[in-house]
Amino acid sequence: MAISDAQRTALPTLEDVARAAGVSRATVSRVVNGAPSVSPELQRVVQDAIAAVGYVPNRAARQLITRRSGVIALVMSIAPGSAADASALDAGAPDDAVLRDPAPDGAASEDASPDASADTAVDRVFADPFFGRIVAGVLGFLRPLHLHPLLMLAEDEASRALVLDHLRQGAADGALVVSIDPADPLPGLLVQAGLPAVFFARPERPLPVRYVDLAHQDGGRLAAERLLAQGRRQVAAIAGPLSLHAGRARLDGFCDTMARHGVAYVPYTVGNFTQDSGERAMRELLEREPELDGVFAANDLMAVGALHVLRERGRRVPQDVAVIGFDDSSAAASARPRLTTVRQPVEAMAARMAQLLLERLDEPDSPPRAVLFDTELVVRASG
Amino acid sequence: MAISDAQRTALPTLEDVARAAGVSRATVSRVVNGAPSVSPELQRVVQDAIAAVGYVPNRAARQLITRRSGVIALVMSIAPGSAADASALDAGAPDDAVLRDPAPDGAASEDASPDASADTAVDRVFADPFFGRIVAGVLGFLRPLHLHPLLMLAEDEASRALVLDHLRQGAADGALVVSIDPADPLPGLLVQAGLPAVFFARPERPLPVRYVDLAHQDGGRLAAERLLAQGRRQVAAIAGPLSLHAGRARLDGFCDTMARHGVAYVPYTVGNFTQDSGERAMRELLEREPELDGVFAANDLMAVGALHVLRERGRRVPQDVAVIGFDDSSAAASARPRLTTVRQPVEAMAARMAQLLLERLDEPDSPPRAVLFDTELVVRASG
DNA sequence: TTCACCACTGAGAGCGCTCTCTCGCCCCTG
DNA sequence: CAGGGGCGAGAGAGCGCTCTCAGTGGTGAA
Numbered sequence: 001m002a003i004s005d006a007q008r009t010a011l012p013t014l015e016d017v018a019r020a021a022g023v024s025r026a027t028v029s030r031v032v033n034g035a036p037s038v039s040p041e042l043q044r045v046v047q048d049a050i051a052a053v054g055y056v057p058n059r060a061a062r063q064l065i066t067r068r069s070g071v072i073a074l075v076m077s078i079a080p081g082s083a084a085d086a087s088a089l090d091a092g093a094p095d096d097a098v099l100r101d102p103a104p105d106g107a108a109s110e111d112a113s114p115d116a117s118a119d120t121a122v123d124r125v126f127a128d129p130f131f132g133r134i135v136a137g138v139l140g141f142l143r144p145l146h147l148h149p150l151l152m153l154a155e156d157e158a159s160r161a162l163v164l165d166h167l168r169q170g171a172a173d174g175a176l177v178v179s180i181d182p183a184d185p186l187p188g189l190l191v192q193a194g195l196p197a198v199f200f201a202r203p204e205r206p207l208p209v210r211y212v213d214l215a216h217q218d219g220g221r222l223a224a225e226r227l228l229a230q231g232r233r234q235v236a237a238i239a240g241p242l243s244l245h246a247g248r249a250r251l252d253g254f255c256d257t258m259a260r261h262g263v264a265y266v267p268y269t270v271g272n273f274t275q276d277s278g279e280r281a282m283r284e285l286l287e288r289e290p291e292l293d294g295v296f297a298a299n300d301l302m303a304v305g306a307l308h309v310l311r312e313r314g315r316r317v318p319q320d321v322a323v324i325g326f327d328d329s330s331a332a333a334s335a336r337p338r339l340t341t342v343r344q345p346v347e348a349m350a351a352r353m354a355q356l357l358l359e360r361l362d363e364p365d366s367p368p369r370a371v372l373f374d375t376e377l378v379v380r381a382s383g
Numbered sequence: 384m385a386i387s388d389a390q391r392t393a394l395p396t397l398e399d400v401a402r403a404a405g406v407s408r409a410t411v412s413r414v415v416n417g418a419p420s421v422s423p424e425l426q427r428v429v430q431d432a433i434a435a436v437g438y439v440p441n442r443a444a445r446q447l448i449t450r451r452s453g454v455i456a457l458v459m460s461i462a463p464g465s466a467a468d469a470s471a472l473d474a475g476a477p478d479d480a481v482l483r484d485p486a487p488d489g490a491a492s493e494d495a496s497p498d499a500s501a502d503t504a505v506d507r508v509f510a511d512p513f514f515g516r517i518v519a520g521v522l523g524f525l526r527p528l529h530l531h532p533l534l535m536l537a538e539d540e541a542s543r544a545l546v547l548d549h550l551r552q553g554a555a556d557g558a559l560v561v562s563i564d565p566a567d568p569l570p571g572l573l574v575q576a577g578l579p580a581v582f583f584a585r586p587e588r589p590l591p592v593r594y595v596d597l598a599h600q601d602g603g604r605l606a607a608e609r610l611l612a613q614g615r616r617q618v619a620a621i622a623g624p625l626s627l628h629a630g631r632a633r634l635d636g637f638c639d640t641m642a643r644h645g646v647a648y649v650p651y652t653v654g655n656f657t658q659d660s661g662e663r664a665m666r667e668l669l670e671r672e673p674e675l676d677g678v679f680a681a682n683d684l685m686a687v688g689a690l691h692v693l694r695e696r697g698r699r700v701p702q703d704v705a706v707i708g709f710d711d712s713s714a715a716a717s718a719r720p721r722l723t724t725v726r727q728p729v730e731a732m733a734a735r736m737a738q739l740l741l742e743r744l745d746e747p748d749s750p751p752r753a754v755l756f757d758t759e760l761v762v763r764a765s766g
Numbered sequence: 767t768t769c770a771c772c773a774c775t776g777a778g779a780g781c782g783c784t785c786t787c788t789c790g791c792c793c794c795t796g
Numbered sequence: 797c798a799g800g801g802g803c804g805a806g807a808g809a810g811c812g813c814t815c816t817c818a819g820t821g822g823t824g825a826a
Contacts (some may be wrong), residue, residue, distance in 0.1 A: 011551075013812055024776045037774060059552040060446035061812035069443070071533065071554075123730070126519040127713045132509035139536055140505070140558060146545060150454065150556070151532050153522055168394075171454075171531070242694040274715050308719050313805060330510045331514050334658050347506070364795045407806045414786060418803060444782035447811045470791055 006066040007159040021049035032057055037043035063170065072140055072357060073172035074149040075163055076131070078121055079156070079181040122155060123272070126181070128301070129329040130346065134178060134200065137350025140323040145358075149176070160186055167195045174357045176350075179203070182243045200349065202245060202370065210356045212349045212371045216246050219375035220253025222294045223324045226340065226377055228261050232322055237268035238281040238306060240298035250326060251299045265291075271302045278305025286313060293321055294383065300325040300332040303339055307382065320382030337381035349373050394507070395436040400750060402430035409461055415440055446553065455740060457532040458546055459514070462539070462564040463746035505538060508656070511684070512712040513729065517561055517583065519725035520733025528741075532559070542567055550578045557740045561731075562586070565626045581740040583732065585628060585753065587726055593739045595732045595754045599629050602725040603636025604706045606679045607761055609723065611644050613706055615677035620651035621664040621689060623681035633709060635682045650675075653684045659686025676704055677766065683708040683715040686722055690765065705766030720764035730755050 014032075018025045023042060030038050038046075048056075063069050125131055138149050150172050153159045163186070167175060173195030179186060182204035190197040191207055199211035227235055238255055240247030247270075255266045269284050271277035277299055282305060285292065295310075297303035303325030303381040307317060315321045317337055325341035327331050332339035352371050359366065397415075401408045405431060411582035413421050419430070447451050452499075453495040469743035482620030508514055521532050533555050546569070549559060557579030562569060565587035573580040574590050582594035610618050620637055631654075638649045652667050655679045661680055665688060670677065678693075687710030690700060698704045700720055708715050711726035735754050742749065 014814095015812080025813080026777080026815080029609070030775090033814085039774070042775085056449070056548055058812050059549075059554055060452070061781090062814075063443035064441070064447055064783085064812080065814045067781085074534075122518050122523070126515035126522075127512060128515070129510060131518075132514055134505050135514075135534065136509040139509075139534065141534060148549070149534050151457075151518065151522065151534055153526060159526070163623075165439055166531070168439045171442055267760070274783060304717065311719070334687065336694070362466050367517045390784080395786095398782080409807080413805090416784085422804070425805085441782050444811090445784075447813085448783080448784045450811085621826060701786080 012055045013058070013076055014055075016053050017046065017049050017055045020364055021046045025173035039358050040339050042228060044375045052165055057315065061126070067170065070137075071150050071172040072142060072146055072147055072354065073152050073167060073175040074135070075152045075154055075175050075177045075186070076125055076162075077154040077177055077179040077181065077184050077186045079126055079184045091366060122153065128273075130327070133329070133346040136352045137347035138176060140347065141351035141354040143192050154186055160189065164189060164193060164195070168193065174198070174361055176200070176353050176357060180244075183299035191228070196309050196357060196364070199361065200353055204243070204245065210360060210368045210370065212353045212373065212374050213221075214344050214349070216249035217253035217256075219326060219344070220255075220256045220296070222248040222342050222375055222377045223326070224254045224261075226314050226379070226383065227294040227296065227322055228263075228383070230294070230318075230322060232287065233263055233296035234292045235263065235266060235296065236285045236289055236296065237266055238271045238278055238285070238297040238302050239268050240273055240302075242270060247298060254296050254341050271298070271305075273301060273304040275298050275301045275308075275330075278302025279309050280305075282296070282306040285313075286310075294324075295321060296324050296326075298326050300327045300329045300335075300339060300341055302330050303341070304335050305381075307335055307337075307339070318381065324383045328378050332378070332380070339378070340380045340383040341378050342377045343376045345373055394441075395438045396441070399436050400429065400432045400438045403436055404429045410724040414555070425620065427515040431617050450553065452556050453530055453551055454533050455521075455525060455530055455737065456535050456546070456550060456558040457518070458535045458558050458560045460560055460562040460564065460567050460569045461510055462545075462567045463510055476739040479484075484563070492705040496550065513654075513710070516712070516729040517733045520730035521559060521737050524734035524737040525728065526666070537569055543572065547576060547578070549570060551576065553650070555627075557744055558574045559583070559736050559740060563627075565624075569744055579737050579740060579747070581738055581741050581743065587626070587628060591751050593743060593751045593753065595756065597629070597732070597756050598725050598758055599632035600636035602638075602709060602727070603633045603638075603679070604640045605725050605758055605760045607637045607644075608677065608706055609641035609707060609762075609766065610677040611641070611646075611700075613677070613705060613766070616646055617672065617675045618646065618649060618677035618679065619668045619672055619675050620649055621661055621668070621678065621685050622651050622653045623656055625653060630681060637679050654681070654688075656682050656684060658684045658691075661685030662692050663688075665692035667742060668732040669693075669698075677707075678704060679707050679709075681709050683710045683712045683718075683722060683724055685725070686765075687714050690718055690720075690722070701764065701766045707766045711761050715763070718765070723763045723766045724761050726759045726761045729755055 014025045014028050017028045021028065027038060027042065028046050031043055036044060059070070066078065086262060121214065123224060142149060152163050154163045154281035166172065177186065177190070177197055178200040185201040187207055187209065188205070189197060191209055197209065199209055202211050202213050203209060235258065237251055239251040242248050258266050267285060267289050269281040271281045278301060281302065282295070285295070286309070295306055297306055303323055304321055310317055310321055310323070317323055323339065325339045326344065328341045332341040356369070356371065397408045397411050404411065406425060410421060411429050412427065414426055415433070418426060442453070474509060501733045525532060535549065536548050537546045548556065558573065560569065560573070561581055562585040568588040570582060570590055571588070574592055580592065582592055583592050585596050586592060617690055618641065620634055622634040625631050632653060641649050648666065650668060650672055652664040654664045664685065665678070668678070669692070678689055680689055687705055693700055693704055694704070700706055706722065708724035709720045709727065711724045711731070714722040715722035739752070739754065
């Protein structure tokens, strides 16, 4: 990895600007950084000189002394063998067949896929609409502040160490961590290293950290109330992994509310938040409870899977069976029938997460705080 | 934005390690950077000292002299009023209704969505599965090299300037640019500024740049051949924006192949790559050609929209009408019936794009090159 | 008039690292 | 045994910036 010499042709420095403007380096620096006290005339002169020589400040030099990089790490943390034990599933439908184009007609095309991507946990993370929403939320908040997120992935011992090192080296001023594994050691490591971090969803093991989270239980309640209001009494649930707070709480909220209204028995199956697992779960539930008239899935992807199976089995939605999802992801609106779902304001949560980190950066000694977001029921056609 | 003083408690520097090891700063530096010539004993001593004092190199100091940040910018560039003139559509189905939870039961929850995100072009970009695939591909390639992508968004004059400034300031060594607007000035600006950049898809206006792209036309041909092989002759197409090369070429490849096989008339409608536009297009096509028996959509999202409309209209897929999509995105596999589609190896393309950038960084004077990827037909159930 | 006090600007010391240059040492050769 | 070559290590000069501290000139109060 050589040095990019090409246009290293001596970019202008503060010194150059100072010379051009006939002032000192310090004065130019003051102007560049929103001068607290530089006379208007000099300010003009310096501004002109900056424009004339085409000066841009060198981030590295600035960071060296200010100890601020102006970068925020966005860490997607997925430990292998995690709650998403989905590795065995969905590796392409069995009926898939790839017809390779035998002879590209003359074009100098190159088939350059060296390490053909196996469909790993990693790919699944980025394929989930959840990821895009997080990014959109973070970016929306950071952009006006002229900050940018550095995307990092932690999936094993090595990459976790790398993330920690990068942070310690000052590659970023702090980390926004989306951890989707209850046994993930990263949160603990970050705290231990004293690195500024804010989490999406509370860590599974209690830690004195800042985080944003959702009133999951309440979401489950909303779904239950909706089904109850429709007179559904033979309901079932497709839960998320019970090792995750989100998985347990959504289910609990649903079941508790049902129980409170006299529906004591709520059969459920555990999925892993993928569409395929939703399909499997729905099949199993129909097997067990052929008469069911309502289903609550702990996320939209699983709900969509349930929708497919119900259609395949000739059940009409919502006439025969009502289906309620969770998240209000893009999948909910594009499903047919459109999915009634419990909204999780992911973008707003992600934005808030970023805001919490900046607060922590500005006031290192402020006590850790958490922000809980409320859910809403988005009523569409499925239930 | 004050300084995070908390643990600024004098991180150990090279100097400290040198003292601890009883050697000079230079020697420690050599060891840290894969010493070309340091005696094994000394190496051991230094390594131990590094571990003992808990040293991590300071990136800023290093970057200041090496002029390498070890960061790659990943720029999503969307000019407003672009090909995706989707602003008018899909802003929530009209039948949506939000039931706000009136009284959260006591919990100290906070409804903190200050700038409630309007569904902007930005959100749409990140909601598209395409984005996740790009990220996954880039990350897959960069990660083993211990490099990280800095995510930037360029959507208007101001943010474009910001991206350019950041690059000039050395926030990143180069840029990977995904530009989804034919009129986007960013590619030109980057070239003009002499900044290292590689593009996903060729710039609409010819520029001497590196890029990866797809044999779009060939993909259209594959789709046509598939339909022809099934004896479909009343075919139609849902095209992408014709202002984009991808939009035109996919359509051209499809129509040309049809023509070559005696199907001279191929009605088509232009969509904007969203599911909604696919639905609208399908409705229009059915209106115009009630007898059609095959549809080629320029991407999977639009194909899924077509699927919905066909079902709604009582057409069986694939018995009555065959549907072929493009991209082989997650939407294709999760649709019902599963979507036959032309695969675009986005992950591999993104990885290659990153590789091209690193090559450019290593050899600034190497001539711009492009890499074209081939398509494949992925046969599933829809056609 | 004198002195304290601003308000503004300049000088200079580093931030932590890399890299060139130099030096010392050992080994090989004539 | 002297001289040359090569290798390993140290010294020191910055990279471009910020920030403290000192200095200058002007003003108002004593």
